[in-house]
Amino acid sequence: MIAEQPTDTVIIQADKEAKHGVVVKVMDAIKSAGIEKISIAAEKK
Numbered sequence: 001m002i003a004e005q006p007t008d009t010v011i012i013q014a015d016k017e018a019k020h021g022v023v024v025k026v027m028d029a030i031k032s033a034g035i036e037k038i039s040i041a042a043e044k045k
Contacts, residue, residue, distance in 0.1 A: 009037035 010030050014023055023040075030038055 008035055009039055010035050011039045011041050013041040 012023065012026060012030075027038055
């Protein structure tokens with residue numbers, strides 16, 4: 001699958017309960033879709 005707009009950015013937001021492996025799989029799927037820019041949202045405490 002190729003992203004229609006490869007210049008788009010995907011922002012991943014996961015809580016502290018999210019397993020690292022799941023987040024990495026999501027990031028891999030995003031890259032496979034042709035999206036190069038991935039950001040991880042962080043909450044300021």
